[in-house]
Amino acid sequence: MAFRTHDTLSFMKQYNYIIIGAGPSGLAFAHTLKQLGETSFLLIEKESVAGGLCRSAQVEGAPLDIGGGHFLDEKRRDVLDLLFSFLPREDWKQYSRISKIKLHGAYVDYPLEANLWQLPIADQLDFLESIAEARFASNASTPQSFEDWIVWHFGKRVSREYMLPYNRKIWSVDLSTLGTDWLYKLPDVSFRQTLQSCLERQPYGKLPAHRTFLYPAHSGFGEVWRRMGESLGDSLILSSAVTSVDIRSLVVNRTFKAKKKIINTIPWPLWPSFTDIPSAIGEQIKKLKWTSIDVDYYSEDLPTNAQWIYDPDENVPHHRLLCRNNFCQGSRGHWTETNSLRAKQQGQWHYRNIFAYPVSTIEKPRAVESISDWAGCHHIVGLGRWGTWAHMNCDVAVSEASDMARRLLETPF
Ligand SMILES: Cc1cc2nc3c(=O)[nH]c(=O)nc-3n(C[C@H](O)[C@H](O)[C@H](O)COP(=O)(O)OP(=O)(O)OC[C@H]3O[C@@H](n4cnc5c(N)ncnc54)[C@H](O)[C@@H]3O)c2cc1C
Structure with a gap:
């Protein structure tokens, strides 16, 4: 990475916080900063819509959750308050889990x-x-x-x-x-x-x-996150992958400088391709394992009232099947979720989530600790599913991101 002089830096767009990835973690972090009066931040997202694994697409006239079946747990009041400010409670329907x-x-x-x-x-x-x-x-x-x-x-x-x-x-x-x-x-x-x-x-x-859960009454699970992204205006850049980070100067994509912290919500294994990583940390990053999940849609309605079905039969490629018509109003059909290594055929509509589940290997906790220590020394904070490599639901991701934003604002730089 080229070293930048003070003069070069002064021409860059500078923000207190640069957040990489506009999934639930990045969005909740950004909105909590905003709520607390901190407006000097930039959120950078590679996809054209915010929401990460919680995004939805339109398939056969109805929403389909491209990261797999997503349902909102009702346990965390603070999380619900934040999400309801973008998609009001009356626009969600409560279901008992089947x-x-x-x-x-x-x-x-x-x-x-x-x-x-x-x-x-x-x-x-x-x-x-x-x-x-x-x-x-x-x-x-x-x-x-x-x-x-x-x-x-x-x-x-x-x-x-x-x-x-x-x-x-x-x-x-x-x-x-x-x-x-x-x-x-x-x-x-x-x-x-x-x-x-x-x-x-x-x-x-x-x-x-998920003993009971919420799902949007008139849209897919992605709508609330899309709106959260939209309401950030110019503080969110979409369709713009992070492709370089200079860890000495905290300059991202040779254009944006973080004055305080870079918040990382994207998978650490992407980092060696765009920044200088010491070999010892590179070795720890190599220990992080993940699975990719294929989502395949079929228009047939299945004769069941279940919202989803687990299938342990190893002769069947998918492990879970989602009956869309049993939780997404006005829709039909079902989709399967299959570990990409086991995928044999594609449905009428198909999407591969390369980074779907962080795998909790025995060596993961120590690897994550080493990576976080190294990142912390460079004013980079790992957050969310990929920044902490934890198999968390989105309500936990939101809650932890909001807590982190509060903690960072309280800490003198
Ligand atoms: C199959 C499946 C089912 C699930 N079901 C549920 C459920 O029912 N309920 C629930 O609460 N949670 C569920 N989850 C978990 C939920 O998806 C996660 O908790 C949540 O998405 C984590 O948010 P995040 O922001 O940490 O990560 P992500 O959602 O993965 O967001 C990361 C973001 O970083 C972006 N990004 C990646 N690389 C770059 C780059 N180079 N530059 C810029 N941006 C980049 C990505 O595009 C993405 O938008 C499920 C997950 C899976 C895989």
């Missing part, structure tokens, strides 16, 4: 461990035995790898027929390389609750997200 698992041709409500009672008695007994054996095994220490954790937590039969094949499909990596730092995403159902649900023929236990 999601199913396809097991041996039958459909069971998610999560399996709270809904075993929907299976034939012989299967219920086998699955109960599997979970009981696991929960009451004498070796009690929690395993480090996700694969071992699955068998430790669910026992052999549930693992073999559901958890292992499903996770092999969605991640398409050796499951023994995955860590357990993201297990808060999984349902919390004790053995007692599993047993109780079989006896009383109703679910017990806690779902971490």
Whole structure:
């Protein structure tokens, strides 16, 4: 990277904050700055519309969420307040979650461990035995790898027929390389609750997200983010990928200078192609793994009231199927979500999300810590799904971005 003199810098457009990526994280960070009276910022986005993985397209006369099925959790009041200021509450519809698992041709409500009672008695007994054996095994220490954790937590039969094949499909990596730092995403159902649900023929236990959820009543999930982008006016540049960052001078694309911080919400593995990275940090970045997800649309309506269905059958390429007509008013059809490494055929409409899921490998936490320490020394802050490499939902992304904006404004430079 060329070194810039003070004179050259004085001709650049200067902002206190330059934010890279206008997904939910970048948008929430920018709007929180604005709400707190800080207007010296620029948000740079490579796509022509803001929203990142939460964008929607129009397909067969109705919205389709190109990053896969997206539903808004209702837990965080501050997040809802921010989003409702762009798409008012009355423009969202509330749904009770109906999601199913396809097991041996039958459909069971998610999560399996709270809904075993929907299976034939012989299967219920086998699955109960599997979970009981696991929960009451004498070796009690929690395993480090996700694969071992699955068998430790669910026992052999549930693992073999559901958890292992499903996770092999969605991640398409050796499951023994995955860590357990993201297990808060999984349902919390004790053995007692599993047993109780079989006896009383109703679910017990806690779902971490989306027991009920919101989805826009007259648009796709992308609309709220599109509006958030639009309302930033000239503070957002669309269709403009970041292709260079001079980390010494905090100059982006040889045109924009950050006087205080660069906020990075894009995947760190993109950075070595556009900036000088010390080799030790480059090695840490190489440890970050991700999956790509193909979204394929088909116009056929499926005979189910489920909003989505998980499929652990490894002979079927997709791992999840979204019934658009069951949550997007006035629409028809369904789409599949498939790890791109397993994709075999394209639907009537097709989109590949190159960066879809950050993979929580065992070595990820230390790699992210090293990268963040290095970036912090250069006044670069990693934020959101890719800046922190965390498998987070958009409400968490918004909440963390707003917190970060508040913290940075409170910290004297
Ligand atoms: C299949 C799937 C289903 C999901 N379902 C849900 C759900 O139901 N509910 C929920 O709350 N969350 C869901 N999520 C998670 C949600 O998508 C993320 O939490 C959210 O998008 C994170 O926002 P972000 O801004 O951190 O990242 P992103 O949305 O990925 O935004 C990053 C932005 O950076 C831009 N960018 C990349 N490279 C460059 C560059 N060189 N220059 C400039 N810009 C660049 C991208 O175009 C993008 O706009 C789901 C995710 C997936 C993949």
